[in-house]
Amino acid sequence: MNEESFKSLIYRLSDGVFHSGESLGHSLGVSRAAIWKRLQSLEKYGILLESVKGRGYRIPGGLSLLDSSKILAGVNIAAQSYLGLLSCFDTIDSTNEFLLRGSSVSGDVCLAERQSSGRGRRGRDWFSPYGKNLYLSLCWHFDQGVSALDGLSLAVGVLLAEALAQQGVVGVQLKWPNDLLINDNKLGGILIEVGGDLTGDCKVVIGIGLNVAMSEVIPVTDREKITQPWTDLRQAGYDGGRNELIGGLLSLLLPALHDYPATGFASYRDRWHALNAHRNQSISLRFPERVELGVMAGVNEKGALILKTPAGKKIFSGGEVSLRSVK
Numbered sequence: 001m002n003e004e005s006f007k008s009l010i011y012r013l014s015d016g017v018f019h020s021g022e023s024l025g026h027s028l029g030v031s032r033a034a035i036w037k038r039l040q041s042l043e044k045y046g047i048l049l050e051s052v053k054g055r056g057y058r059i060p061g062g063l064s065l066l067d068s069s070k071i072l073a074g075v076n077i078a079a080q081s082y083l084g085l086l087s088c089f090d091t092i093d094s095t096n097e098f099l100l101r102g103s104s105v106s107g108d109v110c111l112a113e114r115q116s117s118g119r120g121r122r123g124r125d126w127f128s129p130y131g132k133n134l135y136l137s138l139c140w141h142f143d144q145g146v147s148a149l150d151g152l153s154l155a156v157g158v159l160l161a162e163a164l165a166q167q168g169v170v171g172v173q174l175k176w177p178n179d180l181l182i183n184d185n186k187l188g189g190i191l192i193e194v195g196g197d198l199t200g201d202c203k204v205v206i207g208i209g210l211n212v213a214m215s216e217v218i219p220v221t222d223r224e225k226i227t228q229p230w231t232d233l234r235q236a237g238y239d240g241g242r243n244e245l246i247g248g249l250l251s252l253l254l255p256a257l258h259d260y261p262a263t264g265f266a267s268y269r270d271r272w273h274a275l276n277a278h279r280n281q282s283i284s285l286r287f288p289e290r291v292e293l294g295v296m297a298g299v300n301e302k303g304a305l306i307l308k309t310p311a312g313k314k315i316f317s318g319g320e321v322s323l324r325s326v327k
């Protein structure tokens, strides 16, 4: 099925009410048999479809599709001056990859309803079903090289938690280096990728994945694709749409990125500590070849983790490491 016919079918079904095969066929100008075939392929996109004899087909809960004009209306005046090109895709390999491979400039944003090769930290896939979550990447150029980026991914975590609080989502905590949690379940993650000259003009792509309404859509068979306990904004009581959420996020992120070379992580450190999910807890840090045990004693001025161990304090900066609670 080509992108155009897929889109027109999805738009018809996005209202969440039942449509008969006949009416879908009529409005799209194809036979009922062709509609049936197209409906079957929706599952490939992670779209849950309900079919009831005599009533037709519907997407339970409907879909609030990405809409650039609604997103732009939600970006505040201060942030609008930093916003570049907003690209909204139906399906893309990865929104991060799109900005990395193109000639994107500071403030360019890429969004997609679905990613076919969404990526997470540590080489993992990021499960990206259609239409219910948020897959957002933002490009920014820093001309001082990567050294100016210390703590940036932690600062982005703070800004996300604060933007969510503004939308009424409470209880978001941060797991070092950059997971968003609610009650120990993963709500979202941040993947920062860097291109260009690492000592001079470097291009930074900040990728944000947030589970919005995944519980409404994820087919039972796909649940094992996610290896960690997860939650989403619906379960946290958020009943707004993705467009307004994105407007709110960009309103905080764009000015903060512009100011980051001046503020650095210093103005985020206390705010990060206030959101630290593992404060003073016994934790393990798992590296590919070793494990470190100790007590989570916060982060330093560069966003590196401070671990209290029997052998004294040890400092760890991000990379191939995962943090776990030790009960």
Ligand code: BTN
Residues within 6 Å of the ligand: 093, 094, 095, 096, 097, 115, 117, 118, 119, 120, 121, 122, 124, 126, 134, 135, 136, 137, 178, 179, 188, 189, 190, 191, 207, 208, 209, 210
């Ligand atoms: C993590 O592993 O916790 C980070 C996940 C980051 C996922 C986002 S979704 C938008 C952007 N595009 C990608 O391919 N990955 C990031």
